Amino acid sequence: MSATIAPIRTRFAPSPTGFIHLGNIRSALYPWAFARHHGGTFILRVEDTDTERSTQEAVKVIIDSMDWMGLHYDEGPYYQMQRMERYRAVLDQLVEGGHAYPCYMSTSELDALRERQMAGGLKPRYDGTWRPEPGKALPEVPAGVQPVLRFRTPAQGSVGWDDKVKGRVDFANDELDDLVIARPDGTPTYNFCVVVDDIDMRISHVIRGDDHVNNTPRQIHIFRALGHEPPVYAHLPTVLNEQGDKLSKRNGARSVLQYRDEGYLADAMVNYLARLGWSHGDAEIFTREQFVQWFDLEHLGRSAAQFDGEKLKWVNAHYLRALAPADLAQQVRPFLQRLGLREQGVDLAAAATLLRERAHTLLDVAQLCGMFYAEPEPDADLLLQHLTPAARAAILDLRSVLQALPVWEAPAIAAAMKQILGTHQLKMPQVAMPLRLLVTGRLHTPSLDAVLALFSRDTVMHRLASVA
Structure with a gap:
């Protein structure tokens, strides 16, 4: 599928299982910019099939974070849990077409199989016990056991794609076992749902983190089994924290909304994150409009990008100083109120304009403005x-x-x-x-x-x- 043939349709598909950090929101920024650059459509899809961990509060955090950064979606939010009937219909289609089959291997049998394989120095994987083959006698169906559905992965050859970031990527089919696409209760699994969603939503380009690379060959097989060619893929390198480890919730990453609450400007955050894995010559500071105008997939970096808090402060300070005095006052005012300071006597626009040269964030400006709105208490x-x-x-x-x-x-x-x-x-x-x-x-x-x-x-x- 090429941009000259089909309309550009991109998506951001987060799981609502906690707060959203800068690495997550970058995976929304690039598909948003790509869609805007081409006059396409940007879609928000909430992948909420993890019912134990997904919360409506986390959905709100995702939407609030995107809204603050101005990453407005054109369609959605779509919720996977509201599409179960559609998934079941496609599962039936795959079974009827011979692309999926019931597997009655129990969890204990599967664990024992994996232990034997590892003991023999083999890669642990499902061995195709219940996979139908011409002339093969399947085991007797055990009584009272609800099967999983497995996708029938091609046994020979390879599967690959031309990744817009990584270049050519290929996987041998014999390295891929038969993926579970529906659990015993009939609930479809992630890799299956993603493909159905991307087909139904006519996604042309999937721009996502490279932690999904190993899912891609399996998804391509499902696309083709359903009679569709896959979208164009661009797998983004990991964002590292300041210590060089993967940026994650468990590794000290902060919520996007925490940066908002600390007084960072949305345009500065867009500028900073845009450069965290993409470049346009030597341009360090650029407007949102320039970013959209310049953005392409060809200049996405192949190496992991490292978050730098001081660089973010520097970018934010630049945007802070560029604000018109009235706009600056309007954005500082909520922070002043949060500090319990009452705006009186001194014009806030004039005060904030004078003090912003010593500040990195709106909160810094508000704290400095305290000298004008609180009685002095000299040491x-x-x-x-x-x-x-x-x-x-x-x-x-x-x-x-x-x-x-x-x-x-x-x-x-x-x-x-x-x-x-x-x-x-x-x-x-x-x-x-x-x-x-x-x-x-x-x-x-x-x-x-x-x-x-x-x-x-x-x-x-x-x-x-x-x-x-």
Whole structure:
């Protein structure tokens, strides 16, 4: 199936068994971008047949994560558990066509078979006891045993595909045993359901993690048994954590929504994840629109990509600084509220714009904005250290000069401070440090004249009154 013949239809098919991490969401990002690039369709399919572990809460986390990142799907979500009748009909079709057969080998018999094979140095696998063959006498059907259904894998030759990431991949058929496609209770298994779904949803390209490579030959056989050619496959290399291990829930991976809650920007996350396994020349920073315009399967990396938290912070800081002041304020506001800070007196857009140069995330900006929206509580020891008699005298004079300024603006405040430093023969840190502590409660801030200008004159006068 080629892009010139059939419409592009891609899918993201997560299992709702827990939170979704960055490695998972990258497997949604690339098929989303590929579909958008070609004007195709992006589908969300929830593979919820693991009824013991699947939860509606996990489904919500998946959808919320995709929504936050702007990976909006065109169809779905489809749920496999709602398609059981369709699966059973196709199972019957395979049995009737001679592509599947009932197997009555019990779990204990299968375990014993595998133990014998391993003891003999063989690869453990089903031996075809119940596989019908011309002239073969099958064992007597045991009473009261519900069989599994097994797919009749071709015994000779090989199966392969031209992977858009890995290149040519081939498996010998004699390495593949007869796959169970339905359990004793009739419930279909993963590899079977995936094929039926991909056929029914007319999936043209499957872009997924390379942990599925060993499933692919089995799925191709089922496709062909059902009279369909398989889609184009692109198996993405693993994402590694900062220690070089596979990024996973058991290995310290964090939920996508945790990054949202820590104040990362969705566009920055898209930019960062796009580069975690794909490239467009040397471009490091690009818009979502550029990513969609540039994205192709030919430039997907073949090597595992390693997550770098510091690089993500750097990318996020770039996007943070590019936001228009009003947009920045709108995105910082919820974080300010979460910190229990009430927005009053100081314009949030101006405050956040001033402070974002020292921040990596929206939460960082909100925490820095605390100097404008909370009463200062300077450390007593620091205040004692910096508020020397000379500094106290200079600040008292500065208060009078500031009170008399005709305009309350940063240049006028800077000129007043320069005048006082000259009069008292002091250097800037000798006055600026205690001044910061008194007005903001903090020892470090951006340019002091810009900070003071954001406060009202009355607020600054009130906070400097304690010097007298």
